[in-house]
Amino acid sequence: MSKGSRAVRFRGGGLGLFIQSPLHIVGTAFLLFLVYVAVSNIAAGDYTLRQFLQNLIFGLAQGSIYSLIALGYTLVYGILFMINFAHGEVFTAGAYSGFFTMYTFAQSGFLQENTLIAILLTFLSGTIASVMVAVALERVAYRPLRNAPRLVPLITAIGASITLQQLYLRLFGASARRFPDINLYILPDVFTDLECRVVDGVEQCLGMDIIGGIYPVEIFGIALRLRPISFIVFFGALFIMWALWMFIQKTKTGRAMRAVAEDKSTSALMGINVDRVIVTTFILGGALAGAGAVLFVIIPGNGQVNPLMGFFPGIKAFTAAVIGGIGNVPGAMFGGLFLGVAESVGPSLLGISNQLRDVISFGLLVLVLIFRPTGFFGEVLSEKKV
Amino acid sequence: MTLLTVENAHTYYGKIHALKGISLTVEEGEIVTLIGGNGAGKTTTLNTITGIVPTAEGRILLNGDDITHTPAHEIVSKGVVQSPEGRKIFTRLTVRENLEIGAYQRNDSAGIARDMAYVFERFPRLKEREKQLGGTLSGGEQQMLAMGRALMASPRILLLDEPSMGLAPLLVAAIFDVITYLNRENGTTILLVEQNAAMALIVANRGYVLQSGRITHADDADALRNDPTVIEAYLGGH
Numbered sequence: 239m240s241k242g243s244r245a246v247r248f249r250g251g252g253l254g255l256f257i258q259s260p261l262h263i264v265g266t267a268f269l270l271f272l273v274y275v276a277v278s279n280i281a282a283g284d285y286t287l288r289q290f291l292q293n294l295i296f297g298l299a300q301g302s303i304y305s306l307i308a309l310g311y312t313l314v315y316g317i318l319f320m321i322n323f324a325h326g327e328v329f330t331a332g333a334y335s336g337f338f339t340m341y342t343f344a345q346s347g348f349l350q351e352n353t354l355i356a357i358l359l360t361f362l363s364g365t366i367a368s369v370m371v372a373v374a375l376e377r378v379a380y381r382p383l384r385n386a387p388r389l390v391p392l393i394t395a396i397g398a399s400i401t402l403q404q405l406y407l408r409l410f411g412a413s414a415r416r417f418p419d420i421n422l423y424i425l426p427d428v429f430t431d432l433e434c435r436v437v438d439g440v441e442q443c444l445g446m447d448i449i450g451g452i453y454p455v456e457i458f459g460i461a462l463r464l465r466p467i468s469f470i471v472f473f474g475a476l477f478i479m480w481a482l483w484m485f486i487q488k489t490k491t492g493r494a495m496r497a498v499a500e501d502k503s504t505s506a507l508m509g510i511n512v513d514r515v516i517v518t519t520f521i522l523g524g525a526l527a528g529a530g531a532v533l534f535v536i537i538p539g540n541g542q543v544n545p546l547m548g549f550f551p552g553i554k555a556f557t558a559a560v561i562g563g564i565g566n567v568p569g570a571m572f573g574g575l576f577l578g579v580a581e582s583v584g585p586s587l588l589g590i591s592n593q594l595r596d597v598i599s600f601g602l603l604v605l606v607l608i609f610r611p612t613g614f615f616g617e618v619l620s621e622k623k624v
Numbered sequence: 625m626t627l628l629t630v631e632n633a634h635t636y637y638g639k640i641h642a643l644k645g646i647s648l649t650v651e652e653g654e655i656v657t658l659i660g661g662n663g664a665g666k667t668t669t670l671n672t673i674t675g676i677v678p679t680a681e682g683r684i685l686l687n688g689d690d691i692t693h694t695p696a697h698e699i700v701s702k703g704v705v706q707s708p709e710g711r712k713i714f715t716r717l718t719v720r721e722n723l724e725i726g727a728y729q730r731n732d733s734a735g736i737a738r739d740m741a742y743v744f745e746r747f748p749r750l751k752e753r754e755k756q757l758g759g760t761l762s763g764g765e766q767q768m769l770a771m772g773r774a775l776m777a778s779p780r781i782l783l784l785d786e787p788s789m790g791l792a793p794l795l796v797a798a799i800f801d802v803i804t805y806l807n808r809e810n811g812t813t814i815l816l817v818e819q820n821a822a823m824a825l826i827v828a829n830r831g832y833v834l835q836s837g838r839i840t841h842a843d844d845a846d847a848l849r850n851d852p853t854v855i856e857a858y859l860g861g862h
Contacts, residue, residue, distance in 0.1 A: 490724075500716055503676055509697045509701055509777065510697055
């Protein structure tokens, strides 16, 4: 420990455990300031439990999508020790493919008649498109550089990202396209008073609209307005993550992925085709991003598809992966949810504009990097990895 | 019958000429040892055979088939399995998972289960620690795991790289016991690279002495043990 940090420790008093470098003073001051603002807002009654619950549920849905994308970053990092900066564009591919599929269904009337099938096929097409882009990236941009110094594929990744953005721009045009509105009604016999309209003088109730609907709900005397889609996205994403976890832990290919992540040349000695395992990793990351993209555009209000749309979810998910500890699968799941909730709950808690939610995300990233550079779940990097 | 033939193999690491024309043969059912000092090219010879480093010149034949440019993972499926120097077990996989990875190329689940039971019987310590992460094992246990993992591949020829390195004398004896047992009972052909030349020459049928990327002696193990220059250089004088 250096002289300077000892002095800091003294000044830090009770926070001594926290403060080990001058940078930690800045971080701690910032953290205390945030807590102060939040507490004073709550004390002044400017912040209510209703707001919190409302934002929490929205944040969990948004965050679970971040988690899905973050897993793509973390899986690839775990095996190749590189950041696939073009992963946001893998997400965009899924969104466009999903959009075109759903748009076609909406135009032809298939969406209105077979809504559930249309949604499932949209997921399929979004996932396939993202997987194809991810695999192409690996083949064209990364595999030829497998033995190059680590900075080289990083630069290529940024180049690939810009190339794909420009490709989408030329192929699909610069204007944003609106994802079709979807209404999926369920259980008309249970929710007899929902989505009622008068057709030819007769009142008809369709039941709960679990995609486009928003309904007042009272929980513990607190009146909320909730979208069923938030729960579907959240639990759908959790299910996908569970399936991924089982795949990595229980299957032969998952075992090979973990072996390759630890030691490529010994894995090859065991008869593992390392290149094939790497491709599998990109396929998994792409599939998660594609599913995430369709979940993202299906949420009413998010439904804009444009060539640059992958940038922000991509950079947020990367942030989430770093917060959780890059290379760590549960870390990416946690990081995404944490970030989603923080940027949803944060603005109103701190009494700032909702436009500033990105500042909260990246501010949190800075704080995590100050206090725990390896992320919440990250292990200290071994020399071999560095 | 000759199982493995290396003909005039040259290997480079960048500009370093590591193997300068190595030729050797291993007959089916033999134990052959490669001895030599640090940097003589023993590990490089194994890595060249298993395709971890590319062969610049020369040929490698398995049962008469040219495997010089076959990818590493395919060479494993042909029955050539290397247990690398420094054990190289997977520290973040459990003991059982490490063994399962050893059997990665196999699809005969009955055979895999039988070999797993055999490894656990042979190394009861591994059975006790079946669900522990590889990284939590002691050095000796890790070496047992590395041997077990190599066995799980059900090799025709096993290339062992310094299996006794860093182990206590008692464990060294146990490891050499297993090597002999494998060769006698399972009929596994073994190419053994050892720093411990005295032990290696006791268990081996034949031996090659490597020096600066070249083979300087090739003879029966007994003859090598009595060769004055070998005694001088590798068996500690006398």
